[in-house]
Amino acid sequence: MPAVQETVERVRRIDVDQYRYGFETLIESDKAPKGLSEDTVAFISAKKSEPAWMLEWRLEAYRRWLTMTEPKWARVNYPKIDYQDLYYYSAPKPKKQVTSLDEIDPEILKTYEKLGIPLREAEVLEGVVRKDGEDAPVERRIAVDAVFDSVSVATTFKEELKKAGVIFMPISEAIREHPELVKKYLGSVVPTSDNFFATLNSAVFSDGSFVYVPPGVRCPMELSTYFRINERNTGQFERTLIIADKGSYVSYLEGCTAPQRDENQLHAAVVELVALDDAEIKYSTVQNWYPGNSEGLGGIYNFVTKRGDCRGKNSKISWTQVETGSAITWKYPSCILRGDNSRGEFYSIAISNGFQQVDSGTKMLHLGKNTTSRIISKGIAAGRSQNTYRGLVTAHRKATGARNFTACDSLLIGDKCGAHTVPYVEAKNSSALFEHEATTSKISEDVLFYCTQRGLSQEEAVGLVVNGFVKDVLQQLPMEFAVEAQKLISISLEGSVG
Amino acid sequence: MALLEIKDLHVRVEDNEILHGLSLTVNEGEVHAIMGPNGSGKSTLSHVIAGKPDYEVTGGQILFNGEDLLAMQPDERAAKGVFLAFQYPVEIPGVATMTFLRTALNAQRKARGESELLTPAFLKKAYEVAARLNVPRDMLKRGVNVGFSGGEKKRNEILQMALFEPSLCILDEMDSGLDIDALRVAADGVNALRSPDRAMVVITHYQRLLNYVVPDFVHVMSKGRVVKSGGKELALELEASGYTQFEDAA
16 A cells, blocks of 8 residues: 555645635636526526426426425434525536537636646546557546536547447436437436435436446446536536446546535535446545535535446446545435346445534345345544444345345544444345444554554554555545545544544 | 663652652663563553653653653654564554554654655565564565464564664563463564664563563562662572562562
């Protein structure tokens, strides 16, 4: 792990309260009028030049939403959100129709540069292993879709992906260009009526990524979306839909950041994954939304619905998440194991510091025969934060031979934080085999003293212990992300000791 | 100038005074044994030298190469050359021993203004030291002390001692929990590190260890003070007569 030393240096350079991505980009934007109404929904739909069926779909969701109430069961506290006091659509003002990167507002390109996200394909190609033969693996190449406030500003490697038959584009374009696919799959995993936040998203989502991998195709590169909330008082409601057709494979990464602001910002995304027979989807997230300052002021409210449907036999969906940001996290990436022999995985690192509140976990719903699932959750609480793992594992009456293994480990740093584990297990047939392990530990004074006696500072010691604690999960991340995540973990825990 | 000079040290834990005016001088190249019954303050002494929190020094001083050791954080003391081999080394799951050793060694080097060892140079050094101490490479890949036997844990301590090359080694009850074979292996490792520019303070309850690590000086502690000092023969005397006489003397 060569990054350990680098990590601790990085930590040393950073002052408490300094969120690395907290800058704001000054650009002109095009916004919907404040507040939510059928007009707002129609405004967004019109902005995206959507077909009538899409508007109808949204309006139905909106009407449904009006009848719903916010869920209250999670272990999070926040003041009531005034949904009429938000902007639901904000787009960087385009000078004209953008056809290449050169026409994108340079301020936005600069933003992504500062975030370390390569949008220019030439840069991404640097340092790439040269292709000798057809089969030579070209690693380290990542196709990026960048979403700025409500719109997708750039998608890289589109042409090359197209050659492989992979569709990777903003969902707003997919609605226009591939209506048959969108109609068939949108809302088929997370229905418009699913829950308060998902329904709200269905009504007002403005952009996000769409991926379709055709039968038998192994997507030739990692796909990635970076979400950035820039505009003040603006909610971000992105929608991601990934379909892996029979026998295909795709790995997808998602990263998120936001400027540092005193007021809270709402993020309510929906991600739907569909894996058909023998297909595999690997979905990784490094969530680093602004968490609020050391007094608990500001930060993102992150209410996200992520669900994967292993619709085909032998299909596999794997969620890996590193959650370090947001004032409030409400998020349960789940798998519906519908196909026989399908497999769901959930690997999670959730770190909370300061006044952050995390309520996160997963659901594994075993419907098909001989379905298996694995849950590895690592919660780390520091400062005055509260960190809850909430999980549900169920086996349907017909899901014979269902198996689950769950391990939830919590680590406490200091004595003002809390870690909570809320697992629900329901087996409706006697052949299901569910295992659950849970541990809670504290970084003890003895461990810290041992490390400092060997020459490590307190913070280096915490960084080392925490990186060891989360190792099982970090190993699940694609290489580049793992190194980044490791740095992020240490930075998130800055100021948590002594 | 002495390497370590402890003068009239008074130490409290919460409301109890554990050390009541302890003095000790250790020069380079010397091996000192500190013996005494349970509760005499031996381990407290080792912790205070290394800088463990929760001890309150209410009087006296500790000089290390003439510098005020008590004013330094534990990691600064380590970088200056103070090493404590723990009686109960902790486990750090998920952190490979090799990673731990490299991170710690480079932290010390950095604190001393030396350049960090790059991975190839570090590996060469670590494997060389491990081979010298008969530590299998496999042990270096495992999590720090995770699932190690008592003997392996102590060997890991000695391995670190050999790698960090401290000028003062404090060995806290290194014989506890070891069978005679494991004790011999550990003692061989310690003896290999004896050198004219390194001092050792060997803390032990039993004389047995001193058959293997033969000290230049023996001090008997009782109730928070050194009550008797002498040569290595003092240990044998204690073996025969026990600690009772000193408990009365204190």
